[in-house]
Amino acid sequence: MMLEFNEAAHVYKWDGNPVPNVTGIIAPLTKMWLSGKDLERARQEGKAIHKMVELECRDILDVTNIPEWMEGYLAAWLSFKAFTGFQLVASEWRGFEPNQRYAGTLDLDGVMTKFKHPGPCLIDIKRSLAGAPAVGVQLAGYQGLVQGHRLRYGLQLREDGEYRLKEYTDPQDRAVFLACLTLHRWRERNA
Numbered sequence: 388m389m390l391e392f393n394e395a396a397h398v399y400k401w402d403g404n405p406v407p408n409v410t411g412i413i414a415p416l417t418k419m420w421l422s423g424k425d426l427e428r429a430r431q432e433g434k435a436i437h438k439m440v441e442l443e444c445r446d447i448l449d450v451t452n453i454p455e456w457m458e459g460y461l462a463a464w465l466s467f468k469a470f471t472g473f474q475l476v477a478s479e480w481r482g483f484e485p486n487q488r489y490a491g492t493l494d495l496d497g498v499m500t501k502f503k504h505p506g507p508c509l510i511d512i513k514r515s516l517a518g519a520p521a522v523g524v525q526l527a528g529y530q531g532l533v534q535g536h537r538l539r540y541g542l543q544l545r546e547d548g549e550y551r552l553k554e555y556t557d558p559q560d561r562a563v564f565l566a567c568l569t570l571h572r573w574r575e576r577n578a
Contacts, residue, residue, distance in 0.1 A: 409491030472501030482532030523555030
C-alpha cells in the first residue's frame, strides 16, 4: 500500500483510492477567518514562503534569487531558528493515518533545542491566520500522521522580519478535527 499525491489537483490517494486531507477536512474552520481573494492570495504567498523555508532547511536556498517581497519572511525564519535552536527532522512530509483514513502534508517536524519547552514539535508555517484556533485543529490532524507525541506550534513569518510563535495545547483540538472529518465524510455521502 502506498500514499500518492497529485499536487496539481491537491488529491491524496491511498492504495489508489482518494482519501480526504487535513486542509480540506478543516476548510469550514479556515473559511471563518479567510475568504475569497484573501484566501487565494494567502495560498499563493504561503506556497512561496513554504518553499523558501523548505529549501533553507535543506541548505539549498539560493538567497540571491529571493524576490524582494520575501526578504522579510526569510529574516523572520532565520531569527526563529536562531532563537529556538530549531533542528529539522522532516519538511513537507506526507503521511497517512490508517485508522481514520486521511492524509496530509505537514510543514515541519523538528526539535527546538533552546526554547522554553525543548523537544519534538510540529510547526505549521503561516503567512496569515496567525493565532487562529483553526491552526490548533489543523496541527491535531497532522499529529495523527506522525508516531509519538509532538508539541504543536503555529509560526507566523512576517513581512517585517518578525515572527510570532503560538503553542496550541487545547486537548479538544483532536476532537474538533475528528468532528470535521465526520462532517466531511457526511457531505461526501450526501452530495
